Amino acid sequence: MNSIKLKEMSIKTKFAFEKINYVIMTSGIIFILLGFIVMSLDKETYGFGFLGLTLGPIIVILGFMIQFFAIFYKSKK
Numbered sequence: 001m002n003s004i005k006l007k008e009m010s011i012k013t014k015f016a017f018e019k020i021n022y023v024i025m026t027s028g029i030i031f032i033l034l035g036f037i038v039m040s041l042d043k044e045t046y047g048f049g050f051l052g053l054t055l056g057p058i059i060v061i062l063g064f065m066i067q068f069f070a071i072f073y074k075s076k077k
Contacts, residue, residue, distance in 0.1 A: 017070075030063075031066055032059075032060055033063075
């Protein structure tokens, strides 16, 4: 009986994270890419405008915070 439980547990733990973690990580990557795109849209010289200095980096930092949350997120199951 114990060997059956061990087999079931080993099958369930093939991946380091669950599906929800990967979904959150993907959204974090999208936010990071979106932040870089926003920074590149700045029309000021060398990106010294609002988009390049303020909005873009805020979106990138938000993306990294989402990644951090995705790594440590544990489902309630």
